Amino acid sequence: MAHEHAKPADLTRNQELVLGALNHAPAPLSAYDILDRLRGDGLRAPLQVYRALEKLVERGLAHRLESLNAFVACADSHCHRKGLIAFAICEICGKVDEFADAVIEERLGGWAQQTGFKVERTTMEIRGKCAACLAAA
Ligand SMILES: [Zn+2]
Numbered sequence: 589m590a591h592e593h594a595k596p597a598d599l600t601r602n603q604e605l606v607l608g609a610l611n612h613a614p615a616p617l618s619a620y621d622i623l624d625r626l627r628g629d630g631l632r633a634p635l636q637v638y639r640a641l642e643k644l645v646e647r648g649l650a651h652r653l654e655s656l657n658a659f660v661a662c663a664d665s666h667c668h669r670k671g672l673i674a675f676a677i678c679e680i681c682g683k684v685d686e687f688a689d690a691v692i693e694e695r696l697g698g699w700a701q702q703t704g705f706k707v708e709r710t711t712m713e714i715r716g717k718c719a720a721c722l723a724a725a
Pocket residue numbers: 648651661662663664666667673686
């Protein structure tokens with residue numbers, strides 16, 4: 589179970605609702621999944637959800653998984669700094685584990701320095717089967 593960030597005090601109501609939905613979901617949610625869950629709370633327009641997601645991602649409270657076109661709440665406080673974020677995505681249960689790896693980050697930093705490439709952000713998405721699903725198989 590991902591531990592939740594201390595909730596920043598300056599979130600808008602919509603941002604809070606969206607973050608809450610992500611925090612309680614066992615797997616990543618698309619913007620439309622989020623909209624579906626929050627309809628009862630007065631969110632009706634996809635744009636409201638997109639705007640809230642954009643801010644949450646900007647602040648490192650949520651992440652977008654490109655390969656799934658879906659969002660997860662940040663599971664750790666490490667990502668408030670720039671750096672490498674890795675996600676292990678289980679293809680059976682859909683669970684996502686977020687972690688950071690200093691060694692990969694260091695290697696990447698060395699490569700960037702050598703090639704003169706300026707890295708803005710790095711997101712690794714690792715697809716496979718989680719330990720629980722493997723044990724149940
Ligand atoms: Zn994170």
